[in-house]
Amino acid sequence: MxxxxxxxxxxxxxxxxxxxxxxxxxxxxxxxxxxxxxxxxxxxxxxxxxxxxxxxxxxxxxxxxxxxxxxxxxxxxxxxxxxxxxxxxxxxxxxxxxxxxxxxxxxxxxxxxxxxxxxxxxxxxxxxxxxxxxxVAPKLRPLDPMVRSALLRLLGLADSDLDERFPLLVAYAGNWHPLVFVRDLATFDALTFNPADARQMMDAEGWAGTISVLHAEAEHEFEARNVFPVGAITEDPATGSAAASLGGYLRETSLVAAPTRIRIRQGRHVGRPSLLTVDIPAEGGIVVSGTAIPISLSE
Missing domain, CATH: 3.10.310.10 (Diaminopimelate Epimerase; Chain A, domain 1)
Structure with missing residues (x-):
């Protein structure tokens, strides 16, 4: 046979x-x-x-x-x-x-x-x-104070490092992602974490997506670092479900006036620069767009 x-x-x-x-x-x-x-x-x-x-x-x-x-x-x-x-x-x-x-x-x-x-x-x-x-329809939920403290310790961040304009919440548009906004670019760039500890926390909290750490570059421009420890990977270069969750978060917290469009840069910190375009309608699901190209066998 x-x-x-x-x-x-x-x-x-x-x-x-x-x-x-x-x-x-x-x-x-x-x-x-x-x-x-x-x-x-x-x-x-x-x-x-x-x-x-x-x-x-x-x-x-x-x-x-x-x-x-x-x-x-x-x-x-x-x-x-x-x-x-x-x-x-x-x-x-x-x-x-x-x-x-x-x-x-x-x-x-x-x-x-x-x-x-x-x-x-x-x-x-x-x-x-x-x-x-x-x-799918996005939604938000608050973060338990003890989990919030543990998450900041995991990321090596203090409350003073956070951008006070953006509350730390967990957002969903297919997967759950905690969204952590860092005020200063230097702090954002210096972010480190223990992958095993991150995986343990994500599994315990049911975060099937990523831990999304963000820096607001301008009103409609963001850079993201997405913690995703699995196999040999620790940080995801481009995360469509996190981008959709961010779009839902911004609309539900009234931090943007929908309909509008935002752009997310990601992957710089792992050597794979990426760009995600997110359209936020007044209601319903969030639209995430981009292209995809075949990967060379030599890569």
Whole structure:
């Protein structure tokens, strides 16, 4: 009996800050994409994600998907980090949508994710395929004072380091992310943390996303560092679900007047500069957009 063929794993860098046709230099957040994982078990998907080693790999778990009455392609998707399944992954969603659009043409896709249906619109812009996903409805919750103190100790921050304009809350738009705003750029750049301690705290608090540390550069411009210790990774270069959570946070706290657009730079501190564009409507899900480019085999 012959063994089944190994699934084809595509590799893309999502949200690259430099717009090239091939990721020959480090930019964006790498994601694995398996366009047909219909024959794979959960154990096999986890094993593949661990072998790839990227922060997440996306698996389309139906063979071909289906179209609804609007001719919209609908696919079922799951996301695995090297250590566990995660409910949602923004950058792997963008990468998967771009991979599908390259093969099927641009249009609107719906991904049935573990957190619900997520709509992605693909388009072309200056010869590049762009993708924009609309998150599930965002929400906020307060942080327990003891957890808040422990989080600041983990990050080596004091209350005086925080930007008092932005309350420390936990935000959701697919995954839960505590949002920590640091006032001074030098303090933001000097941030250090113990990855094992961070992972222990995130698991204990049910933060399936990242710990998002942010610096406000201007009213609608932010830089982010996203703590995400898994496998060999400690800090995520571009986090779509955190970007959506930030958009929801800014709207729900009335720190921006919706509708509006913000931009998030991320990845500078891990050598993979990334750019995420976030559109914040007056109500409903948050729209996060960017492109994804194939990763060179030499990278």
């Amino acid at each position: 012959t063994s089944p063929a190994a699934p084809l794993v595509l590799r893309y860098a999502a949200f690259p800050a430099t717009q090239t046709s091939l990721a020959t230099t480090a930019t964006g957040n790498p994601a694995g994409v398996v366009l047909d994982a219909s024959a794979l078990t959960e154990v096999e998907m986890q094993r593949i994600a661990a072998a790839i080693g990227y922060s997440e790999t996306a698996f389309l778990t139906d063979a071909a998907g289906s179209s609804d009455s609007t001719d919209e392609l609908r696919r079922s998707i799951r996301y695995f980090s090297p250590g566990a399944e995660v409910p949602f992954c923004g950058h792997a969603t963008i990468a998967t949508a771009v991979a599908l659009a390259e093969r099927m043409g641009i249009g609107r896709f719906t991904f049935d994710t573990p957190i619900g249906a997520v709509v992605i619109q693909t388009s072309t812009e200056e010869g590049r395929i762009m993708a924009a996903f609309t998150s």
